[in-house]
Amino acid sequence: MRALLLALMLVPSLALAVGRPSEMLPDPAQEARAEAIGRELRCMVCQNQSIEDSEADLARDLRRLVRERVSSGESDEAVVNHIHDRYGDFVLLRPPFNWVTAPLWALPVLALLGGGLGIVLTRRRSALRAGPAPLSPEERARLASLEREP
């Protein structure tokens, strides 16, 4: 029983909304292209799902629009541009690089640089601190006297 439950949990939930044959294009190659395009487009109502994954009305309309344009012979880029023109950068699940999104893309690099700088600084500081301070003349005299004792 437990094994069955575990197995069920490990099965990835393939909840693709485009399961309905009526929505799919008859040509498998075109359908595959439409799905690939749809997975790159955000459903603006649910926001963290692609239009391929979402059950929202708007997502369904956009899926239909993508399929219409694919079957009319448009290139993938033209289809994406058509929707990008209307919904802006936010509709692209992979944001494009421009001045507005530059901080977004620069963040990992900045984090890496910041972390590296932190490591360098702490190592330099601990290197400075590493050896014990040199003995003062009194300490040296006391050490010498201790060493002389049997």
Add this chain to the structure above:
Amino acid sequence: MSGAEGSPTARPLARRALLWAPLGLAAAGGIGFWAMLRGMKDGSYDPRGVPSALLGKPAPRLALPPLEGVETPGFQPEALATGGPVLVNFWASWCVPCVIEHPQLMALQARGVRLLGVNYKDKAPEAGRFLRQHGNPFSALVVDAEGRAGIDYGLYGVPETYLVDGGGIVRWRWAGPMTPDTVSAELEPLLRRHA
């Protein structure tokens, strides 16, 4: 041990400040979160608010049929650029927030603002019934049965309102119902500017 005793360079003040740093960070985060929640409550911050891609661009053409069963005429795509500002309002009889917004539309119409209605994915008899019950603020009405015009406008859902200036350029978009505050704080200054 040797670190603390052996290095006279360690600044105790800086170290004590460092001790407070996590607490300060947490406090800053808390204040930020509180400000965000407050903004969401009074409507000044909308985490889903993304500016329309159409701002500053020509309003998409609306070549759509008129709404059957009401006297309000349809309009031609040219109606979007007639020299004065117009509001393009997407609405539907099945849309509950549209009922909340309707008094604001009626008030705008009473003040002489031109409202072009786009009836979105609706049934004509029900749309007509909605207008008879709540009043008809539209000077012209068209029907977007498939939601295609909505996509051309980058619509999220209904209601949604676009201010188009006299030259046919989109100047403002409001997703969701306009409240009296929306009208007075956001729309009115723009109407004056683009009058």
